[in-house]
Amino acid sequence: MSNVTQSKVKEKNYPCGMELTMDIIGGKWKNVILWHLRNRTLRFSQLKRRLGDITQKMLTQQLRELEADGLVNRKVYPQVPPKVEYSLTDYGKTIIPLLYELYKWGIFYSREFGVCLEVEDKILDKIIKKEI
Known part of the structure; x- marks a missing residue:
């Protein structure tokens, strides 16, 4: 600490x-x-x-x-x-898998409810697949 x-x-x-x-x-x-x-x-x-x-x-x-x-x-x-x-x-790195899940949830939410995300779909797809 x-x-x-x-x-x-x-x-x-x-x-x-x-x-x-x-x-x-x-x-x-x-x-x-x-x-x-x-x-x-x-x-x-x-x-x-x-x-x-x-x-x-x-x-x-x-x-x-x-x-x-x-x-x-x-x-x-x-x-x-x-x-x-x-x-x-x-x-601190142990929380990253949880943040990926929250990020993916936000992407799915945006697609379901038509919320605009300023990130390109190709980047979003890579994040969903944990390529980034």
Whole structure:
């Protein structure tokens, strides 16, 4: 665990695993951050570009929480300007199969109910087959 931010989940007793899971990965941004880190290490600015509407403050907060909860690694390079990279921990990688299932569910939902996804069908099909 990170020494920078203490995980808040240890301060609470949970009545069920789903509540604990949602405290760790719930919210608007955490799953999307984990999704973008699934295959690669990214710098803060690269993550920010991929997430679009997220503020710098919110991205920083979410990354700190994911780091404190043991899902994300943060590597700081001693240079000017500072370079910081984020990647999934080994334990963070264990959630990727679940994220693939959620992603596929969203694709199927969009097709069933006519919701527009901005990703090309070829890419969606590759993700469904876990080729990406």
